[in-house]
Amino acid sequence: MLSKKMLVVVGAILLIVANLVILYIAGNRYPSHGLGRVALFLVAPFQDAVSVAIRFSRGTWDNYFVLVSTARQNARLKESLKQAVARNSQWREVELSNIRLRQLLDFKTAMINQSVAAEIVGRDPSSWYQALIINKGSADGIRKGLPVVVPEGIAGQVTDVSTHYAKVMLIIDRNSAVDALMQRTRARGIIKGEASGRCRFQYVMRKEEVAVGDKIVASGLDGVFPKGLAIGDVIGVVKRTSEIFQEVSIAPYVDFEKLEEVLVVLIPPAPDFAERQ
């Protein structure tokens, strides 16, 4: 006959095991649940309202202080503008030749032009995971799997969509993976998110030459992110004698803490990704 204490211990162990199994199954099935859309539908409008209020207050506060130094800044900017106009005429020539060369290389800029601008209305409640809620959804053409970018580079990927809001997994989330290559040497690998807010360039062969400061861009081979989009700089390289691959740390160009607006690129995601979702 089991004592009461023993029963409690056995019950607790059974509960923990059952919990682990449920978490494992639910975690692996993740991406989308109908319930997720309900939560986005219910909470995101409030997040939107609060974000707008915060942005308005911050803007008002900043503008007040900015006005104080505006006059001095204005004079300085006028001087800069004169120089910029002169430089601009030179760059115009460069731009024209660039356009000709792009046409020659069949560079598909249209892909980037087909995008939707969205504002960030909320962030992941956990500091262990990295996601954003944006104020554009299926009504605006957003679909699961679409890449999310900012002028500095790749920000993330849409993982869940409701009518007017969507959830975006950032590239610094540990579940994120972007097929990438090193701009200088064309060495290929996968960019994975790290808990520290940095990224890791994985599966780069040990024989490849990688140096601190090298730029990493999207390879386009994952069928999600357009080729050539910037990701970040190499900030550390570790080559272990016993390993096939080297460890490469990346500092993303995007400052994820200060993100306020993003662009969702409206290109179709790879079919296998859409199926996985």
Next chain:
Amino acid sequence: MTYGFYIIAGVGLILFQTTVIPGIAVLNTLFDFIGLFVIYLGFYRPAREALPAVVILGLLADNLSRAPFMLYITAYLWVFFGVRVLSQIVQVSLRFRTAFIVSAGVLIENLIFVFAFVLLGPGTHSPAAGTATFIIQLIWAFVLGPILILSFKSAHGIWDRWIGQEGFGKSEAK
């Protein structure tokens, strides 16, 4: 009508956690406020009354986060029951009883997240990167937790008095 308080406090905390805190760099490593509310519910409220609120809060947080689905519900339920058990075990006369129990609640939540982070996710991530966050959250919880828990309690009392339920104390678990 106590559920009215849970809805307002819960949604308010979710908004605070997802919109206000990310904009303040210093507070970014602060503990999960929704989790703290769950600790309050486990500490002061009857299980039958608080459990639906705990599950709904977990579900909302789960769906706003990139965490594996059900991680928040799991974490909040363990925190809720852990706090209840601890509040019965730990002596009432202990000087830092509330601080200790709040820290323990935050510890339980973080342990579950670390577990999910290390074992359930892809790749071979080391929890080392999250260790600093883990420790900072515990310190914050020890210092700020009791104050916030008492604030929840007093806000709940005000709410109950405001809507004409004088028996706030009567429905308390202890």
